[in-house]
Structure formats: structure tokens, C-alpha cells
Amino acid sequence: MVDGYLGTMTTEERTLLHLFDNLLPEGQWEAPFAVTQAGISAAVHVQRKHVPRTLKRLENRDELISGQRHVPGAKQRRRVYGLTASGRARAGELRDRILNEMVLKNGEKIVLGSLRKGGQMTLDLLSYLDEGLVFHESRVISPVSNPEGTASLDAQAGESLVKRMFARAWEDGKITKDEQQLITEVVTFLGMHPERVGRLSDDARRAQNAPPPEDVYRDMLRQALVDGEIVEDEISLLTTMRDAFQIDMETHERLLDEARADPILDEATFTYRATLVTALADGMITHDEEAMLRTLRENLGISDSRHASLLAELLDRDD
Numbered sequence: 001m002v003d004g005y006l007g008t009m010t011t012e013e014r015t016l017l018h019l020f021d022n023l024l025p026e027g028q029w030e031a032p033f034a035v036t037q038a039g040i041s042a043a044v045h046v047q048r049k050h051v052p053r054t055l056k057r058l059e060n061r062d063e064l065i066s067g068q069r070h071v072p073g074a075k076q077r078r079r080v081y082g083l084t085a086s087g088r089a090r091a092g093e094l095r096d097r098i099l100n101e102m103v104l105k106n107g108e109k110i111v112l113g114s115l116r117k118g119g120q121m122t123l124d125l126l127s128y129l130d131e132g133l134v135f136h137e138s139r140v141i142s143p144v145s146n147p148e149g150t151a152s153l154d155a156q157a158g159e160s161l162v163k164r165m166f167a168r169a170w171e172d173g174k175i176t177k178d179e180q181q182l183i184t185e186v187v188t189f190l191g192m193h194p195e196r197v198g199r200l201s202d203d204a205r206r207a208q209n210a211p212p213p214e215d216v217y218r219d220m221l222r223q224a225l226v227d228g229e230i231v232e233d234e235i236s237l238l239t240t241m242r243d244a245f246q247i248d249m250e251t252h253e254r255l256l257d258e259a260r261a262d263p264i265l266d267e268a269t270f271t272y273r274a275t276l277v278t279a280l281a282d283g284m285i286t287h288d289e290e291a292m293l294r295t296l297r298e299n300l301g302i303s304d305s306r307h308a309s310l311l312a313e314l315l316d317r318d319d
Contacts, residue, residue, distance in 0.1 A: 004140035005129035006045060011054050013094060014044035016063075016083070017122045020091035024065070024082025031069035031080040038189060040081065043123055045141065047158070047223070048189065049234070053301055055081060063087030095122055105135040158190045159200060161223060164216045166204030182240055186220075189237055213245035214255060221259035268300040273310050280314055 006014060022034040022043075033039045037055075041048035058064035063086050068077045083091060099113035099122075115135060116125050127139040165186065169179040187197050220241060224234040242252060275296060279289040297307055 004127065005131060005133065006123065006126050006141055008131055009126075011044055011046050011050065012057060014123060015040060015051075015054050015058065016087065016091035017095055017098075017126075018043045019064075019081060019083045020088060020095060021121045021123070024067075024080055029070055031071060031078075033071050033073070035080045035082060036071055036078050037081075042190070042192065043121075049224070058087060061086075063090060098122070098126070101133060103129060103133045103135045110135075158192070158223070159196075161216070161219050162187060162190070162192065162197065163200045163204050164211050164219060166201045167207060167211055168213060168216055170201075170204050170208055185237060185240055213247065214251065217241055217245055217247055217252075218255045218259055221256055222262065225259055268302060269306065269310070272296060272300055272302045272307075273314075276307075276310055276314060 018040060019035065022032065022039075024035050025031055034043065037048055037051045040055075041051045044051075046054075055064060055066075059066070063084055064081055065084055066079055066081045069080045071078045071080070099111070099116065101112045102109050103112045103115070104110075105115065112125070112129070112135070115128075116122075127141050128136050130136065130140050162183065165183050169183065183197075217238075220238060221230075224230045224238065230238070238252075241247070247255075272293075275293065279285050279293060285293070293307070296302070297304070
């Protein structure tokens with residue numbers, strides 16, 4: 001969930017604006033971090049696992065291209081993304097419309113575009129704007145790829161996980177090389193700014209109230225299960241965490257069951273689940289309710305498999 005004016009926009013719209021301002025270099029073997037899935041996730045304020053669904057929709061409309069490039073700081077080539085001509089056209093129209101909005105600053109109405117600083121990214125400009133089109137002196141919301149500012153709720157969940165990992169690592173007063181490597185993998189996955197990571201580390205060091213490793217691992221499982229499935233990148237990360245925390249597969253299965261029983265739901269899934277609960281209130285889903293739910297799934301981007309898992313969960317709960 002994203003606060004401010006950015007929260008009134010869809011993930012797809014924010015992605016279009018981000019990629020419009022961050023070009024995929026043509027004919028080069030290197031590309032910036034900003035056009036990777038982690039870079040896009042950090043900029044548009046959604047968890048990384050939700051990004052592929054948005055990118056797939058854009059790709060199906062022939063508005064997106066992708067390829068493998070070297071990214072500074074990465075050990076292996078990463079998949080990167082850019083807009084096609086039609087994608088840039090739609091993103092440009094969206095940006096022009098938004099920049100021509102009249103906003104309120106210090107009690108005066110002013111064209112939003114006139115407040116844009118030289119070279120400022122569109123999403124950064126919009127982060128100063130609240131839902132009522134009032135422009136603030138400081139950001140209403142800040143991506144985790146920025147060093148300071150309040151992150152969105154999705155990003156805060158990631159920050160909480162990293163902070164707990166630091167708390168665990170600082171328990172003995174120092175961070176080992178293996179612990180640092182594990183934390184680096186997590187923050188790279190989240191696309192978090194190094195200065196923000198440093199601040200979280202300092203906070204955890206001062207607190208030195210380390211959670212048990214099982215709690216940290218359960219939190220990671222809950223993050224991974226946000227959309228009902230654990231994707232390949234997350235499986236690799238979880239394997240690394242199990243090795244670092246010496247968590248065996250029996251414990252993993254128990255914590256996985258606990259994570260499934262106490263899930264973190266993104267805004268779209270939370271809305272759909274609440275509607276599903278209402279439809280099941282009388283013990284059955286009518287033909288009209290099923291049609292309504294199908295339309296809602298399409299609008300919210302809820303897959304049929306996610307619907308099935310939510311339905312099974314609710315029916316099991318009622319048994």
C-alpha cells in the first residue's frame with residue numbers, strides 16, 4: 001500500500017513513469033540497477049514479487065522489452081527492462097497529463113510541472129504530493145532505494161525484516177562475514193539504499209534485542225508468501241537463510257505452516273479476500289457472486305490459483 005498521490009496510481013502507471021525516466025541503454029552490455037526488477041520494485045513502492053505480473057501485462061501489450069545485461073555491483077548478468085515506442089508514447093502522455101495538474105503549495109495553486117527540479121524523476125516529484133494534490137516540503141512517501149524518508153507499508157515490512165536480521169547479527173556485538181553476506185543478499189533482493197541499510201544496522205546495534213532466528217526466518221516466509229507462492233529467487237534466498245541460521249527442513253516445514261496461517265496480504269489480496277468472506281457468509285457462492293468475483297479478480301490482478309488458495313483457506317477455517 002502506498003500513501004499520498006502515488007497511492008492513487010496503479011502499479012502499472014508508476015512503472016511506466018519510472019521506465020520512461022530511466023532508459024534502457026541501446027547496444028550496451030551494461031544497464032543501471034534502476035531497470036532491474038529490484039530497482040523497479042524499490043522505485044514504484046511494491047514488493048519485488050509483484051513486479052513480474054505488471055511487467056508481463058506491459059509485455060503482452062508490446063509496450064515493454066527485456067534482455068540480459070551486466071549491472072554494476074552484480075556478480076551475474078541480470079534481466080533488465082525498457083519501454084518500446086508504444087510504451088514510451090503511453091508513458092509520455094501519462095506524465096504530461098500529471099505534470100499539468102494544478103496543485104496547492106503554500107496556499108497557492110500552481111502547475112505541478114513548474115515545481116520539478118532539473119533532472120528530477122517524475123516519481124520523486126510525485127512523492128511530495130498528497131492525495132488532495134497538496135505539495136509538501138518533505139516527501140509524503142519515499143522508496144527504499146532512497147536513503148531517507150518514510151517507506152510505504154510494503155517497504156516497511158521489508159525494512160522490519162532487515163532490522164530483525166541486523167538485531168540477530170549484532171547479538172554478539174559484531175557482524176561476521178557470513179552474516180554480512182546473507183544480509184547483503186536480502187537488501188539487494190529488496191533494492192534497498194545502502195544508507196538506509198546502514199541506518200537500520202545502527203538502530204539494531206543500539207537496541208541489541210535480538211529475535212530468535214526462527215522468528216526472522218518465519219518473517220521471511222511470510223514475506224515470500226504474500227502472493228501465495230514462493231518464487232525461484234526467494235527459494236534461493238531462503239536456502240541461504242536456512243544454512244546461515246542452521247534451520248533444518250523439519251523446522252522449515254513447521255515455520256512454513258505457521259507463516260501460511262498468519263499471512264501478510266497485499267492491498268489487492270486483502271480487498272479480494274474480504275469480498276470472498278462476504279460471499280461465503282451464507283455458506284455458498286451464487287452464480288451472480290461468482291461473476292462479480294471473476295470481474296474483481298481481473299481488476300485486482302488476482303490469479304485463479306490465488307483465488308483457489310484463498311477459498312480453500314476460508315473453507316478449511318469454517319470446517
